[in-house]
Amino acid sequence: MLADRVNHKDWIVVTDGGRALVMRNDGDAQAIPPTRDLGTDKPGRTHASVGPGRASMEPTDFHQQAEDRLMAEVAADLAEDLRQQNFSALVVAAAPTALGALRKAMSDELRKAVVAEIPKDFTNMNLVKLGVALSHALEAA
Template sequence: MKKTVTWVLIADGAQARVLENTGPGKGLKQVDGLDWAIEPLQAQEIGTDRPGRSYSSVSSGRSAIEPKTDPAEHRETQFVKSLAAMLDRQQQKGAFDRLVIAAAPIALGEIRKAISPNVKKTIVAELNKDLTNLPTAQLDQHLDGIIAA
């Protein structure tokens, strides 16, 4: 009988890791090579240039042009999209059968939008919690009842 492999994605907008459970009593272990972090930057650190200027069509005044997107938000969205692409590749390879996602609220929403329909079918639970800073040993209590660690 083939073992059921459950992956647990722990993420926020700037860091993520994947843990694996291969059955009851097996616990969670870090999947080698599947942990990432981007240095969190504030919007003012990313956009250091002065905003562009625009002439008013009504008067002779000029005003600053605000950027259409927040640079920090854009960076986090790109990070989440890369996570979703990785999950899709790994799911196509058969690396996992079930997926649990535990993510900070905003990141969870972005992950939901970014993941493919095939990966969505493998999701058995979602936790609207940021568990990224917890050690692996403490995750069991948050995932109790979701996976038989």
């Protein structure tokens, strides 16, 4: 069971980059609005230094920027909670792209507190199914 693998003071973060749930006695979820609500931007253009040619630039991905900001915010909040000794170990279950963004945003101290990483999106499960799925994932790890 999950209780056998996760100690009393440990926290579990479940995220997909669009929302994050920190599991302890109380939880917290945040949502990122759809891309259409975040803004619009025409792809950039550039002129070649020689000749009449033009090249297009990759369009701005507002959704990815919002996910990266959320992961940076989650990492900062977790680092502060770790400094305040609210937890001693952390299990991270995240969609692979969100896990990468979260890793980038983690401080060295927070990275050391991570005892398990599960590269899977569990955010659409209810809490009962989530507990079972996390237990199975931790047993397999």
